[in-house]
Structures are given as structure tokens and as C-alpha cells.
Amino acid sequence: MTAPAAIAAAYLAACRAELAALKPGNVHVFAEGHRMTLADFETSAAVSAGPLTAPGRRVGERAEAAVAATMVAVGQNTNLGIVLLCAPLAAAAEQPPPLRSALDRVLAGLDAADARGVFAAIRRANPGGLGRAARHDVTQAAAPPPLLAAMAEAADRDRIARAYVTGFADLFEIGLPALDRARAQGLTAPWTATAIHLAFLTAFPDSHIARKFGLDRAEAVRAEAQAALGALVLGEPATAALLAHDRRLKEAGLNPGTSADLTVATLFLDALRRFEFDQVPPGKDRGKATCQKV
Template identity: 55%
Template sequence: MSLEPAAIEAAFLDACRTEVETLKPGNVHRFAPGHGMTVETFLDAAAAAAPMIARRGSSVGERVFAATKASFEAVGVNANLGIVLLCAPLAAAAETSGRGAPSSRTDRVGALRNGVARVLAHLDAADARETFAAIALASPGGLGTRADDDVRSAPSIGLVEAMAMAADVDLVARQYCNGFHDVFDIGLPAGDSAADEVASGLGDAAALAIYLAFASEFPDSHIARKYGMETAEACRKRFESFSNSLNGIADRQERLAAALAFDAALKREGRNPGTSADLTVATLLVRNLAEARAE
């Protein structure tokens, strides 16, 4: 597969829109704002970032910095650094994964995954410098304490090596080191197996299933940075219980009420599984890229 910038941009915008229109407890969505941000914050940030993410011939580092800068200038806050960090390598892979369209969706996903591996293998110190500049601009508390300390100086190591410094505590950094394993092997199957009735009234079934899979499987990196790993693990267990209980609720209104109650409780406590949301967008982007029309 080899996609034009317009197709990559459209796939990215659709992934961002689908994610924010789905009721993801603790995170911002169309059913309720949170953490000082609204749906419009994320849609405006996505619109600003999309052309930079999809810009043909740009390196991963260039895409990350340009998209982060454009987003920050558009909304004035760090709305999508994690999304940008995850989606830039996927966009670069979709652009360079070979000519022609494999016959099946499975083949197209495989081609994209192989393309991501090639992109990651060629990341260098220039990519690291651009990425670290983006992190410093967004000031997120970003890739964990060790890597965040390093963004204050120009790195001399490649981006994957730099990400490895935080991979044990940050799921975004981890994707750079494991070939986006969690996106392809946890997020994608969760979305593919989603039942429409489970998400009825809560937004997109695949987006909800992907989000709950990540939030139930991993202590969220954003929560861990803010409150510590013990709190993040406790929140993970709450998501696991919620996910199991949601599957057992047949009535649409009861399902919505349960999700909104969990959402409100998490937001009262300041618990925002932002990394799970970022990984959800990345997974939705993979789905969209695999279904897009190749050259």
C-alpha cells in the first residue's frame, strides 16, 4: 500500500473525530467535557495537525514537531501530543509501504505493520531532536521523568533509543520500541471484535472497545505520571470491572447511565486515561489506513 497525503489526512481526521465522539469514561468526548477541554479543543487541534502529519516526504521528527506546533497554536494547550507521536510513524509508513494494494485487509494491515518497522528502523538523531523540541513545546510531563529531563538538551542518539529510556513507564514510547505491538495486537483485535450493540448509544463500537481494552490492560501512563503507578493500577482495575459489567447491560439507557456515572466519578477525581485515548486514535488510524484507497 502507498497512500497519497489527502488519503492519510482524511484517515487521521476520521480517527480523531471518531474517538472524541465516543463516550470514553474519564476522557473528553461529545457526551461531556473534562479536564478544562471540550470536544472542539480536540477537533480544532486535529484539523491543525492533519496536514503536517500527512505531509509527503517529511521525516517522522518533522511531522511530530510541525503537527505539535500547529496544534498548540490553534488551541493554546497540549491537546494531542501523544496522538501526534503515535500517528506520525503510521502516516510515514502508509506513504512508503510499497506500491499497489494487497488483496485483503489482513494483507494491507501486514504491509502497514512492515512499513512501520522500516520507518522505526531508520529514525535518527534528527528525528529525536525534532521530537524532543515538540515535547518541550507542548510541556506535557511527556515521556516520563528520565526522557523529560533529556528534552532540555539536544540528543545525540536516535529516536528509538531515546524512547527506550521511557518505554518501561510510558506506553507511547513503548510503541516505538516494540513496533507498535500493542496497537496491532491489542487495539486492532479489540476493535475488530466489537459488537455494535455493546456501544449502542455510547458512540462508535470499535472506538469504545479499543479504549476499554487499553484502559483495562495497562495502568494508564498519563495517570501514572500524575498520580503514581499505584493509582494508575487501581484505575486499571476499575476499568476492567466496568468493561465486564457493561457487557452485561442490555438496556441502552442503563448502559448510558452507567457509563456517564463512571465518567463523572473519574473526572471528579481528575483521573484521565489520556494515553489509552491516544492509543485508541492510533488504532483507529491503522483501521482507516488499511481501508483507504492506495495509489
């Protein structure tokens, strides 16, 4: 189990590390955009950290309180996806290891109360392109189903919902491997965060773009990123190419926000797995223990 203060610090560090990375189409230290500023995201991270990592709270409570704090502070949706991904991770970090098993337990225990909190958070944030759903519509007053049932309904069109019903497979199978490869290549932050973002951006159509512009446009953005950036060697010489792609996306009003949300969650998960590694008792094979636990 990890101390609440450490979980909060890891969350803040993940949010800040993602902002420091050059991520085409998103807000970052190199370029703002989409009528949002770097300060908006920095403030959002600061005010959401406490509610998101409050010990003992259910996932729905964490999400609702974190989004409410964000909307009061910055007046717009800057972190709904981040909150929805990181709330179960924070709850899992409070439980006995291994972390991935703890996450599975958290997800399996989600209920209608969690759905009420998450639905309230979504309504409060009012993300672009939300639309309406035939069943389990978050805008309706009807009693919500258990949260996993609602997420399963949206999983085929929303990558964050999909995370809930796949045990956060994208983080474990795309995000963390991309981070580990980047480190093995000698990349350091913030380039390791850029590597995570590009892995998600080129792996599948971004859900945020799909909601606002349709799946075909989202797939085109993915294919364009793969063609332009898929073989890019990251590091300072790659800055010009990344900034050029960043400008093209922003001029078209295209924000791969889900890829950015998944990047934050991957960085947060990485910090939590490092805490778990540090807690392996002396004398045990730490490398083996880490593989088993994560």
C-alpha cells in the same frame, strides 16, 4: 502506497471518531472535562492534520510541526500522544505495502534528527507529569540520541514510548482485535471506538495517570475499570454506567489520556489497513492478502 489526501482524511476521521465515543475519563461529545473542551480537540485535529501527513517528511519533523500548530491554535497540549503515535503510521502509509512491514522500516530508520523533532514537540506541549530523566532528558540541551534509543529508555514507564520499540504491538495485539470483535458483535461507531478505549483502559495502567499520580494509582484505575466495565455489554443501555464512571474519574482529576491516544491511533491504523485492502489487485484473495499485509 496511499495518497497524502487520503492519509490526512483518515487521520481527521480517527480523531473525530474518538471524540464521538463515550470514553470514561476523557473529553468526548457526552461530557467535557480537565479544563479542555470538545472544540479544543476538534481544532487540534484540524490544524495538526496537514503537518502530520505532509508527504516525504521525517517522523520528527511531522511531530514538531503538528504540535507547534496545535499550540498556536488552542494554547494547550491536547494531542501530543496522538501525534507521536500517528506520525510513524502516516509515514509508513506513504511506503509500499505491506503496512506493518513499512512501519517497521520507518521505526528502524529513526535517527537523532527525528529525536530532535520529537523532543522539541514534547517540550512545546509540556505534558503534565513529564518530570526529569537520568538519561536522554528532553529538557536538556545535549544532543539527543537516535530516537529509538530514547524511546527504549522510557518504554517501561510510558506506553507511547513502548510502542516505538515494540513495533506498535499494543495497536496490533489489543486495539485492532478489540475493534474487530466489536464489529463482529454488530456494534457500529461510536460504540466500536468505545470498545477500543475500554480494551486499553482495562489492559494496563494508563501512562498519563501514572506520570501524574504514580503507578499504584494508575493500576487502581485500571482495576476499577475492569471491575465496573469489563463485562459491560456495549450499546445504548450501557450509557448510564459509562457516564457514571466518567464522572467518577473526572471528579478525581483522573484522565486516562494514553488510552485515548491509543484509541485514535488504532482507528487511524484501521483506516490505513482498509486502504491497503482496497489496493489489492483484482483476482487476488483479498482476505488472505489483508491478513498477510497487516
